[in-house]
């Protein structure tokens with residue numbers, strides 16, 4: 381019986397009480413589970429992610445994290461990978477990844493910019509895990525899109541979080557690069573981290589997620605196996621029949 | 623007759639023309655209230671002739687001869703290194719340097735505490751008020767106040783320009799900090815980091831290029847204004863100008879000092895502009911500066 385990490389209970393989500401974007405959200409994430417979130421653009425996927433991160437309060441209902449209210453989560457327990465990654469511009473890969481270790485820095489370590497040996501060590505390990513050890517002193521601005529995503533993932537890995545919220549983490553990556561990123565997320569989940577990942581491509585989401593949820597109208601629904609099969613693939617993914 | 627009044631009416635309907643009319647009438651009224659008359663301008667031209675005759679040619683002995691009356695006293699052996707121009711300009715640069723560094727050290731935390739994306743609204747608003755209050759008085763008035771408080775000399779200049787720098791730099795800085803993108807800050811907030819860490823490790827590094835460029839700009843500004851505060855006794859080259867102006871009226875030496883100042887200010891502006899342009903350019907960040915600013919970037 382694995383632990384329940386995130387639990388959203390009959391929540392309304394959005395910015396306007398009168399007209400919420402999503403209503404009656406029921407969402408449970410168990411330890412080590414990868415759950416996909418799909419839906420057309422502008423429907424509220426990012427808003428749902430930001431609500432689960434505790435950045436926006438739900439309009440009604442409640443969100444609990446590891447059995448307690450979301451607001452009580454400890455530092456570093458939730459990692460966010462925003463749509464545009466949220467890397468600190470003009471700083472090195474090493475600096476960006478090290479920031480994931482900041483939640484466990486003692487006050488004097490952060491006040492005097494003296495990361496502990498453990499913080500440096502785990503930063504190095506994470507950078508190696510995503511295969512960027514040659515780039516550790518390179519500015520993130522000079523990396524490719526796929527490499528930048530790796531940096532954002534490495535930063536989340538260093539947190540050793542219980543939950544990672546990844547918004548459109550695969551974006552418009554080519555299949556090969558996307559596969560590499562998916563493997564990294566899979567490794568993270570195998571270590572017990574739960575992952576909620578937005579992917580606008582339901583076909584791809586189905587290939588690597590344990591479950592896929594879809595936003596339809598104002599509802600969050602789970603795609604059953606049959607239903608998933610019935611979901612038409614995006615036309616661009618279909619090869620034209622000869 | 624009615625035609626003329628029609629034209630006048632159409633004319634007056636234009637807002638631009640009405641505004642121009644009102645402003646012209648006001649200007650004439652204000653000028654007469656200030657007793658400004660054309661005959662005064664005539665006086666000026668004859669005075670100007672006297673001054674130019676006395677000031678020209680500039681007396682560059684201010685660059686070569688020792689100023690035994692320099693304060694603080696100059697102990698160097700070489701005469702020109704103790705000349706009013708060199709001592710005064712050096713002091714002005716030193717005052718500007720100290721004021722900029724002190725201003726930066728004080729303003730950066732204040733700016734972070736008054737950026738609406740980093741600080742609670744009430745705190746942000748009240749610190750903004752404080753920064754605005756510091757900007758109300760120009761550095762010359764601050765200099766007058768500090769000359770009264772700590773006496774004549776460079777200390778008054780440093781304190782005066784620090785006050786103004788904090789107010790001015792603080793505003794530039796919180797605007798730069800508010801301009802950083804939302805996402806890195808949300809990453810930090812999701813981690814549950816306290817506000818000061820969000821500011822220090824996410825917002826400030828992201829804005830580092832503009833912050834450094836603003837600091838250089840403030841230094842340029844302080845060099846220019848550092849020449850003015852000397853006129854009220856707060857040290858620097860202005861003080862040496864004042865020395866020749868009153869009571870000696872040695873306009874040729876003053877002119878030489880003005881030329882020296884002009885050349886140095888232009889040189890500093892040029893150098894600073896070159897450096898700032900490198901920061902403003904997007905790519906790539908100069909590692910040298912980054913290490914000065916953030917010593918633990920080596921992962």
Ligand SMILES: Nc1ncnc2c1ncn2[C@@H]1O[C@H](COP(=O)(O)OP(=O)(O)O)[C@@H](O)[C@H]1O
Nearest residue numbers: 394395401419420421422423424425426427428
């Ligand atoms: N801060 C905000 N305030 C008000 N409305 C917002 C805000 N952010 C996003 N929205 C609106 O919420 C809707 C959903 O946006 P978003 O969650 O970004 O959609 P998605 O990620 O599914 O493309 C959009 O109509 C957007 O305009």
Ligand SMILES: [Mg+2]
Nearest residue numbers: 425426463547
């Ligand atoms: Mg989105």
